[in-house]
Amino acid sequence: MPYSVFLKLLNQKTVEKVIIKQKELAIKFKKQEKIFTAVITKEDPNLIKNLEKADVEFSFEESGSNISSWIFWIFIVSVIIYFMRKNQMARNLSGKNFTKIDDKNISIEKRPKITFNDIAGIEEAKENTQEIIEFLKNPEEFSKLGGRLPKGILFIGPPGCGKTLLAKAVAGEASEFVEMFVGVGAARVRNLFKQANNNSPSIIFIDEFEALAKSRGTSITHDEREQTLNQLLIEMDGLETNQSVIVIGATSRPDMLDSAVIRPGRFDRNILVPPPDVKGRERILEIHTQNIILGKNIDLKTIARGTIGFTGADLANLTNEAALLAAKKKKKSVEIEDFEKAKDVILMGYERKTLRVGKRDKLISATHETGHALVNAILYQRDPEHTDPLHKISIVPRSQSLGVTVSLPLEDRYSISEKYILNQLTVLLAGRAAEEIKLKEKSAGAQNDLKRATNLIRKMICELGMNEKIGLAVIEEISEHPFLGKRIGREVQKVCSEQTAREIDEEVRETLNKKYEEAKQIIIRHNKAFDDIVSSLLEKENLSGEETIEIIKKNSYFKTPHSCGVLKYP
Incomplete structure (x- = not known):
């Protein structure tokens, strides 16, 4: 009933009892069993006073919706906690003897057969590691003068360069080898160090170290990885100077490591293991x-x-x-x-021999790859110091592509110049340029080329300071996500004004268009050579760098670079 009707009946003294809820009244009238409801649309400060004046019994009652809401959220939180504890127990009880050292994540070798004679190509890293063998063999010689055995050594380098082999070679010369993989848990770490101490001199090797020791975030959630890392740090701090136990970590991502791990006193030495020359x-x-x-x-x-x-x-x-x-x-x-x-x-990649490519697709692929190859060869003839020579062209479908053009440097490059990057841009854009000139259409095959070219020019402008208009300032910076840890969940943000951001976009477009036009001009100038390369490629499907150069020489003025003598491709 309307609230105004209730007030009128209240003044007539026909109301016997009222139950006051949050936004409504439950009303019982005299000589009636039925309960009526009146909704309170606006708070009435005189309600209690009027009820007392009419001598009506009244009481208060909490809203049922509020209580049910609390019950709902308590239920949800309880379910989440239940499953979290269940998963934690499952991890802890994953093996019968879950605190023992002998599980699949930890392997112990009495003495690896690998020695330093089995390792080549990383001579400086080998020399820096030789001292560790003397430490392990004769720790007394070094402790006489007050020196102490390094507690930890970190091998840093790209995957496949020999970090694990180096650690095994050290153990093969002087100690036992205990290899630990990520996911062993804090309890196993304690037993791991206990086992290593009992078998000293020994080496504890942790491969893919960044997965265990990545920078800890500020999240309050329980994380077994952080427990394991904390336990590792505790055990390393507990190593005595007379204990011949060394922890060796190997990582390809040193930027991800927690600063507490790599400080002196824990990992005393960082040894670079680069690709071989x-x-x-x-x-x-x-x-x-x-x-x-x-x-x-x-x-x-x-x-x-x-x-x-x-x-x-x-x-x-x-x-x-x-x-x-x-x-x-x-x-x-x-x-x-x-x-x-x-x-x-x-x-x-491997050839996809079962894939049948139509004539039109084959022509598009040959045109696209010839664009890359021709421009690459001409730029190498003009500027061999800042261009890699052509190695091979192929229109045989491999992996995810229908064709590929490969160029390889004649010697190791340790410094990348602005001219080298700009020549790379021209070669990357040459595939799309060839399609536009020769086929009068554009295909999706240039997607990866365009992406790489855009990223390359943005890096030049925003990070390498290779643009006169933007200047030397580094425009992009990495903002670390505090809840995910260093370099995890990172976001790239531009540290510049909107005007500078617009100027960067303009410079990117202008440079891309300029190099695109350069590629088109090279293709137009060497039109006959281009057509002959396409014909030969459609016939043979594969062309070496030398074969491509011979075709260009027959149709164009092509001078061999003086600095390299006769063109020879590896």
């Missing part, structure tokens, strides 16, 4: 080909020069792939062409 690659190939029958025409120095950027693991894979290819062809020895095909597999 040409001499290092030759030594690595010598080791991996010891048990392989090589052909008489094999020159490991030539193979080493043609595998710039390969790590030790890549070279091991190259050697194995070459041996397998030779075995498939029933050869008696591994020849140079087997190494070349194995290198193509590593660089470009």
Whole structure:
């Protein structure tokens, strides 16, 4: 009933009892059993006074909706806590003897058979590691003068460069080897160090160290990884100077590590393990080909020069792939062409022989790749110091692409110049330019090229200071997410005004358009050579760098760079 009607009946003294709720009244009238309801739309400060004046019994009652809301949220939180505890118990009870050291995440080798003679290509890292062997063999000699055994050593370098091999070689020379993988838990870490102390001198090796020791965030949630890391730090701090136990970590992401882990007193030494140079690659190939029958025409120095950027693991894979290819062809020895095909597999991926490509798609692919190859070759002829020579073109479908063009440097590059990046931009945009000029249409095949080109020019402008208009200031910075830890959940933010951001966008577009026009001009100028390369590519499907250069020489004025002599491609 309306509240005004209730007040009128209250004045007539026909109301017997009232129950006051949050926004309504439950009303019982005299000589009636039925309960009526009146909604209170606006708070009435005179309600209690009027009820007392009319001599009406009244009481208060909490709103049922409020109570049910609390019950609902209590239920939800209880369910979440239940499943969290259940998952925690499942992790803790995942094995029968879950605190013992001998589980699948920890392996103990009495003494690895690997020694420093089995490692090549990282000579400086080997030299820096040699002292550890003396520490482990004769700790008394160093402690006489007050020195102490390093508690921790961190190997830093890209994957496949030999960090694990180095740790095993140290153990093979002087101690036992205990390898720990991520996910062992705090209890197992305690037993791990106990086992290492009992078998000293020993080495505890933690591979993929960034997964365990990544920077801790500010989240209040329970995290087993942080418990494990805290326990590791406690155990390292507890190592006595006379205990011959060293912790070796290997990481390819040092930027992710917690600062409390890598401080002196825990990990005292950081040893860089870089990819090998040409001499290092030759030594690595010598080791991996010891048990392989090589052909008489094999020159490991030539193979080493043609595998710039390969790590030790890549070279091991190259050697194995070459041996397998030779075995498939029933050869008696591994020849140079087997190494070349194995290198193509590593660089470009396996051929998708079952994929049938239509004539139109094949023509688009050949046109696109010829654009890359022709512009690459012409730019190398003009500026060999700032351009990598062409290695190979292929329109055989491989991995995720219908074609690929590969260029390889003739020597190791340790410094990248502005001219080199700009030449790379021109080569990247040449595929789309060729499509537009020759086919009068644009395909989606240039998507990755355009993405790489855009990222490259933005890096030049925003991070490398290679733009006169924007200047030397670094425009982009990494903002770390506090709840996810350092370098996890990072966001790139521009530290600049809106006007500067617009200028950056304008410079990106202007540079891309300029290099795109340069690529188009090269293709137009060498039109006959372009058509001949496309025809040859459609016929053979694969062209080497030398074959492509010969086609260009027949149709264009093409001067061999003086600085490199005759063009030879690895």
